[in-house]
Amino acid sequence: MTLIRRETDGDRDAVHALHAAAFATAPHASGGEADLVDALRGTRAWEPRYSLVAEIDGTLAGHVVSSYGTVGGTRVLGLGPIGVDPARQRRGVGSALMHAALAAADARDEPAVVLLGDPAYYGRFGFVPAADHGVAPEHPEWGPYFQIRTLAAWGSGLGGTFAYAPAFAEFG
Template identity: 80%
Template sequence: MTLIRRETAADREAVHALQTAAFKDAPHSSGGEADLVDALRGTDAWAPEHSLVAEVDGRPVGHVVSTYGTLGETRVLGLGPIGVDPAFQGAGIGSALMHAAIGAADARDEPAILLLGDPGYYARFGFVPAADHGVAPEHPEWGAYFQIRILTAWRPELRGTYAYAPPFAEFG
């Protein structure tokens, strides 16, 4: 059985190891995803309630984090990285983490979640090109890979260019 819960300080080493393993052979990886999570923890973009761990038999096997970036003057969540231990990939853990991250953000009255990822995969969670809602990425070449999931607290006047938390520029 998989349990999705908030990350604790005791999870940090396991989260680092599983993010490293999850992205080791990924073609789209920067190689810095685990270091990015560590760097985000020390910023004002970090919100512990948006760092979630998937646990199987008492062991962390997946992790997702959403941190605050800015859309104009408004703090808006950016999701990522999300990683699952390779031994557990394909078992629905990534999907469970996505649903939990979206539900947690909506329950906390966040207006949206932005991410950079495969549109074919993230559409199943309600993500659409961010441009559909007037939100542009810092890097125009991201195009349709820059996506948004609007939530209950969304306000149509939230438009402009989204900037991820500063550690993304170094490790992302």
């Protein structure tokens, strides 16, 4: 059984190792995903309630974090990285983390979650091109890979260019 819970201080080293392993051979990886999570901790963009781990039989199997960026001066969550232990991939761990991350954001009245990723994968969770909701990426070349999932607190007046937390410029 997969248990989804908030990350604790005791998980930090395991979270770092997990992301290093999960992104080691990923073609889309920057190589800085593990360092990005470390760099986000303690910043204004970090909200511990949005750093979630998946645990199976007492072992860390996955991690997802959402941190604050901005759209037109309004704080909006940017999801990522999300990583799953390579030995546990394609077994629903990533999906369980996504559902938990979105539920946590919605329960706390966040307006939306944005991410950069494969539309075919993230569309399963209700993500659509961010441009459909008037939200532009920092880098226009992200095009259809920059996506948004609006939540119950979404307001139609929200729009503009999304800016990730500063740590993304260094490690993302």
